[in-house]
Amino acid sequence: MAKYRIAWMPGDGIGNDVMEAARLVLDSMQFDAEYLHGDIGWEFWCKEGDALPRRTIDLLGDVDAALFGAITSKPKEEAHAELASELRDKGLTYQSPIVRLRQTFDLATNLRPCKAYPGNPLNYREDIDLVVFRENTEDLYVGVEYHPVPESLSEELTKHPRWARFIEKNELEDIAVSLRINTRNGCRNIVRAAFEYAKQFGYPTVTVVEKPNVVRETSGLMVRTAREVAAEYPGIELWETNIDAMCMWLVKNPQNYGVLVASNMFGDIVSDLCAQLVGGLGFASSGNIGEKLAVFEPTHGSAPKYAGQYKTNPTAMLLTAKLMLDWLGETEEAERLENAVAETIVAGEVRTYDMGGSHSTIELAQAVADRLV
Ligand code: IPM
Ligand code: MG
Numbered sequence: 001m002a003k004y005r006i007a008w009m010p011g012d013g014i015g016n017d018v019m020e021a022a023r024l025v026l027d028s029m030q031f032d033a034e035y036l037h038g039d040i041g042w043e044f045w046c047k048e049g050d051a052l053p054r055r056t057i058d059l060l061g062d063v064d065a066a067l068f069g070a071i072t073s074k075p076k077e078e079a080h081a082e083l084a085s086e087l088r089d090k091g092l093t094y095q096s097p098i099v100r101l102r103q104t105f106d107l108a109t110n111l112r113p114c115k116a117y118p119g120n121p122l123n124y125r126e127d128i129d130l131v132v133f134r135e136n137t138e139d140l141y142v143g144v145e146y147h148p149v150p151e152s153l154s155e156e157l158t159k160h161p162r163w164a165r166f167i168e169k170n171e172l173e174d175i176a177v178s179l180r181i182n183t184r185n186g187c188r189n190i191v192r193a194a195f196e197y198a199k200q201f202g203y204p205t206v207t208v209v210e211k212p213n214v215v216r217e218t219s220g221l222m223v224r225t226a227r228e229v230a231a232e233y234p235g236i237e238l239w240e241t242n243i244d245a246m247c248m249w250l251v252k253n254p255q256n257y258g259v260l261v262a263s264n265m266f267g268d269i270v271s272d273l274c275a276q277l278v279g280g281l282g283f284a285s286s287g288n289i290g291e292k293l294a295v296f297e298p299t300h301g302s303a304p305k306y307a308g309q310y311k312t313n314p315t316a317m318l319l320t321a322k323l324m325l326d327w328l329g330e331t332e333e334a335e336r337l338e339n340a341v342a343e344t345i346v347a348g349e350v351r352t353y354d355m356g357g358s359h360s361t362i363e364l365a366q367a368v369a370d371r372l373v
Pocket of ligand 1: 073096098268299
């Protein structure tokens with residue numbers, strides 16, 4: 001029997017290309033795993049009306065970890081139009097399966113390292129080493145949304161002085177409301193994860209990225225909680241920065257920052273910015289981590305126009321597999337894999353199109369694999 005049971009979920013588009021690359025590399029390391037295929041993605045929305053079928057949820061309840069490729073998400077109208085005809089007008093609504101996975105399995109920590117590997121021609125600077133901790137289950141992503149706004153909600157909101165100006169000028173069907181819901185526990189857990197990481201790997205600061213001067217309650221809760229947690233870590237300084245200013249500072253002086261922590265939406269935004277500083281989404285790995293399960297996926301999307309062309313840089317996916325090895329406790333193997341990726345980058349002989357080369361996804365993975373046997 002293999003040591004680990006890993007759910008294998010390529011998903012959509014280039015998800016398949018990069019997962020094939022990951023498999024090649026994991027096999028070359030002789031990682032002792034049984035891979036169990038999980039259906040997920042756009043195809044299952046169109047055919048079954050569910051992008052994350054029950055059987056996949058069951059599978060995830062019975063594995064050590066999951067690797068996931070990429071997912072396609074489309075806006076409401078397009079999603080409805082692509083449903084099989086017999087499933088239309090049944091009130092089915094599309095919700096991104098990765099967001100559902102995060103919420104269903106309480107994968108509350110989204111870990112997104114963005115490190116400039118020496119010799120990557122796409123590095124913005126050579127001395128960048130950022131790690132984003134993004135809260136993964138709350139905030140504007142909870143999906144508690146209304147359009148039109150129900151009468152009962154409007155009545156409740158009428159008690160709030162700021163609601164009046166909306167209903168004076170608009171019909172309820174012309175107003176959309178998305179709730180931003182954040183909890184003290186959610187804030188505390190993500191900030192603690194960030195501080196624990198900073199402590200373990202020797203980062204001197206943790207920067208909380210929010211907007212408490214305007215969004216006083218939700219961003220405020222995050223920053224107030226961050227201050228409480230920071231008091232438990234005397235050696236590490238808490239920096240507080242607004243999301244807009246953070247974007248500016250990250251472009252100006254990214255080398256001054258280390259661990260960043262943010263709520264779901266701001267974390268989503270800032271993690272793409274950080275990714276671009278170290279070569280773009282082709283280099284950005286991520287882990288959705290819960291207490292019992294963790295699902296590892298590259299930060300990039302499914303890029304449907306490149307699907308099946310094996311053009312995509314698999315580095316993000318390979319570094320994602322590295323995060324999985326770390327989480328499983330295979331830290332030496334994780335380091336071996338990261339070193340092989342770093343050596344391949346610095347050698348510069350095999351490069352995908354984003355790095356100015358013409359090698360394929362598989363050729364790059366093979367170059368990494370050759371360093372691992
Ligand atoms: C990410 C992606 C997802 C998100 C999308 C695909 C739903 O952008 O993982 O950052 O917004 O969380
Ligand atoms: Mg994103």
